[in-house]
Amino acid sequence: MNDIDLVRDILDTQVLDREKRALGKVDGVGLELRDGAPPRVAYLEIGAVTAWARLGPRFARWATRLASRWQGEAHPYRFPWSRVRDFGIDIEIDADAERAPPLDLERWLRDKVVKRIPGGQ
Amino acid sequence: MSRVIALERYVGKPVRDADGAEIGHLHEVRVRAEAGELVVSEYLVGGTGLLERFSLAGLARQIALVLGVRHSAGYVVPWDAMEFPEDEAARCTRRAADLERFSAVPPEKR
Amino acid sequence: MKKILGIALGVVTSIGGFLDVGSIATSAQAGAAFGYSLLWAVLLGTICVIFLVEMSGRFSIVSGHTITAAVRKRFGFAGFILPFAAALLVNLLVLASEIGGVCVALQLLTGIGFQVWAIPVAMALWLLLWLATFDVVEDGTALLGLVTLCFVVAVFKLGAQPGELAAGLVPSLPAQERAHYLFLAVSVIGATIAPYLFLFYSSGAIEDKWDKSWITANRVIATSGMSFGALIAMAVMVVAALTLKPQGIRVEEYEQAALMLVPALGGWGFYLFIASLAIACFGAALELSLATAYAAAQAFGWNWGENLKPRAAARFSMTYTVFIALSALIVLSGLNPMKLTLFSMAITAVILPLTVMPFLVLMNDRRYMGSHVNSRFSNVVVTLIVVLSAILAIIAIPLEIIGSR
Numbered sequence: 001m002n003d004i005d006l007v008r009d010i011l012d013t014q015v016l017d018r019e020k021r022a023l024g025k026v027d028g029v030g031l032e033l034r035d036g037a038p039p040r041v042a043y044l045e046i047g048a049v050t051a052w053a054r055l056g057p058r059f060a061r062w063a064t065r066l067a068s069r070w071q072g073e074a075h076p077y078r079f080p081w082s083r084v085r086d087f088g089i090d091i092e093i094d095a096d097a098e099r100a101p102p103l104d105l106e107r108w109l110r111d112k113v114v115k116r117i118p119g120g121q
Numbered sequence: 122m123s124r125v126i127a128l129e130r131y132v133g134k135p136v137r138d139a140d141g142a143e144i145g146h147l148h149e150v151r152v153r154a155e156a157g158e159l160v161v162s163e164y165l166v167g168g169t170g171l172l173e174r175f176s177l178a179g180l181a182r183q184i185a186l187v188l189g190v191r192h193s194a195g196y197v198v199p200w201d202a203m204e205f206p207e208d209e210a211a212r213c214t215r216r217a218a219d220l221e222r223f224s225a226v227p228p229e230k231r
Numbered sequence: 232m233k234k235i236l237g238i239a240l241g242v243v244t245s246i247g248g249f250l251d252v253g254s255i256a257t258s259a260q261a262g263a264a265f266g267y268s269l270l271w272a273v274l275l276g277t278i279c280v281i282f283l284v285e286m287s288g289r290f291s292i293v294s295g296h297t298i299t300a301a302v303r304k305r306f307g308f309a310g311f312i313l314p315f316a317a318a319l320l321v322n323l324l325v326l327a328s329e330i331g332g333v334c335v336a337l338q339l340l341t342g343i344g345f346q347v348w349a350i351p352v353a354m355a356l357w358l359l360l361w362l363a364t365f366d367v368v369e370d371g372t373a374l375l376g377l378v379t380l381c382f383v384v385a386v387f388k389l390g391a392q393p394g395e396l397a398a399g400l401v402p403s404l405p406a407q408e409r410a411h412y413l414f415l416a417v418s419v420i421g422a423t424i425a426p427y428l429f430l431f432y433s434s435g436a437i438e439d440k441w442d443k444s445w446i447t448a449n450r451v452i453a454t455s456g457m458s459f460g461a462l463i464a465m466a467v468m469v470v471a472a473l474t475l476k477p478q479g480i481r482v483e484e485y486e487q488a489a490l491m492l493v494p495a496l497g498g499w500g501f502y503l504f505i506a507s508l509a510i511a512c513f514g515a516a517l518e519l520s521l522a523t524a525y526a527a528a529q530a531f532g533w534n535w536g537e538n539l540k541p542r543a544a545a546r547f548s549m550t551y552t553v554f555i556a557l558s559a560l561i562v563l564s565g566l567n568p569m570k571l572t573l574f575s576m577a578i579t580a581v582i583l584p585l586t587v588m589p590f591l592v593l594m595n596d597r598r599y600m601g602s603h604v605n606s607r608f609s610n611v612v613v614t615l616i617v618v619l620s621a622i623l624a625i626i627a628i629p630l631e632i633i634g635s636r
Contacts, residue, residue, distance in 0.1 A: 025308075
């Protein structure tokens with residue numbers, strides 16, 4: 001199967017890591033425009049800023065400002081198509097959620113908040 | 122010389138043709154796998170038969186479609202006929218009359 | 232055999248989960264003010280809910296997506312964010328109403344003011360979600376929720392006449408107090424077609440890993456569960472009609488409704504009312520909190536699942552934690568619980584179109600539904616539901632202002 005529809009099948013689709021843990025949604029697609037050759041998909045992007053920016057330029061500025069106070073989200077997580085291992089209802093990529101930036105907030109909450117609450121261990 | 126654009130910012134937004142007329146919203150980007158990479162073959166603009174992802178107006182048209190109302194055709198823009206200016210709407214370098222039309226819902230892939 | 236057990240459990244869950252603070256409050260008010268003549272509103276709401284619940288189950292089974300995730304994928308981040316934000320706000324108010332319901336029940340029991348109970352109830356709610364699994368939460372509240380059958384028992388004991396009941400199933404306008412009547416009609420329907428119900432159902436189907444073999448089971452569960460649940464809601468209205476209306480008691484506060492079971496069931500009736508109110512509201516609060524956390528996680532792509540320990544789904548768990556805390560604050564503020572309930576039911580009716588319209592598109596999208604797309608009949612029904620909900624949305628707020636006196 002050679003043909004893929006980016007908007008229908010890739011954008012806003014759930015991304016999972018090797019162990020089928022959630023990494024986020026495909027919030028954006030980086031398209032490289034080339035002279036004399038068809039544009040190619042440079043990377044898929046996961047990031048809250050990326051998603052909110054789709055609402056308009058004002059949201060983009062607001063989201064970037066908020067995100068720069070949270071280090072991880074200021075730099076959206078990007079991965080090339082070559083990292084995709086399987087793709088259907090969800091997109092499975094070759095990554096480890098434990099180390100991937102999109103889960104910085106998840107890990108922070110887990111270590112600083114959840115684990116401190118009884119029953120959260 | 123190449124540049125990378127945030128494609129998601131153009132999706133669901135209007136597209137103009139070479140005459141400056143609005144020909145619809147960009148609602149699909151068809152790519153094909155080539156040597157492990159995805160390259161664009163064409164863009165689908167306008168038409169109620171397919172996704173109008175963004176607007177509620179699109180939703181209303183989808184409902185009309187579901188109820189059996191006839192839908193109008195959209196445009197197929199080949200990869201070499203689309204420009205993505207910075208902070209502006211996507212622009213087609215051809216005139217609407219020179220573009221191929223589509224009207225059917227594309228065949229199911231999976 | 233396992234399927235039959237699953238169906239039975241599903242039905243019981245739906246019955247036990249049907250009644251919540253909104254149904255109790257609106258049915259009691261409707262019965263006390265207008266006797267049987269608003270039974271049709273429960274019927275109409277239930278028919279809509281059966282279709283919506285069956286569709287959400289079928290959707291999740293066939294597509295493997297939850298509704299929220301599919302709405303985002305299908306309509307894009309920009310297209311879904313507004314309905315999502317609206318739903319969150321409404322959920323907050325409804326959760327505050329449910330917690331308020333439990334607090335009022337405790338106030339009726341102990342005489343201690345409902346505000347005092349806000350924090351303990353919220354803590355109990357949170358603790359249960361934090362420590363338990365999905366099955367425990369669902370099954371536990373379902374079984375306990377069967378206490379609400381006492382209303383059905385009361386109907387029989389009070390000797391309601393089937394003929395008169397049947398008359399109430401046909402819509403009609405009263406001679407006087409039309410605004411109040413219509414307002415209650417809207418509120419009853421809004422209380423019945425609660426969006427969190429089918430969003431929760433869709434997530435439940437995924438949590439329980441329903442596959443295509445569950446398609447028929449899903450249809451049975453949706454139809455029977457919601458129907459039996461509706462019978463209980465109708466029973467509340469009938470009991471109110473038979474015990475409160477003759478006394479001219481208008482249900483403006485929960486206290487006025489508290490004695491409605493006493494004529495039929497004696498002294499126990501008071502305690503059964505309290506138990507029904509507390510359990511129905513607590514169960515609904517659990518569902519609502521989970522439904523909100525599900526919605527956020529599925530929309531933004533986080534790890535989610537009640538079967539996961541909190542540390543495995545930190546954002547998911549913190550979402551319901553924060554949500555419950557905010558709702559508790561609303562209850563603490565001392566807003567009249569009955570007024571809050573009626574207001575949140577009207578608001579639910581207002582955002583209903585936003586939540587139901589995506590259904591029309593999703594249920595016909597072959598990429599998600601394959602050969603299980605909606606039949607023309609189902610499409611007509613959903614369209615009518617959309618139209619109905621749009622009408623409700625438009626008239627709800629003006630009626631709230633005019634008709635809630």
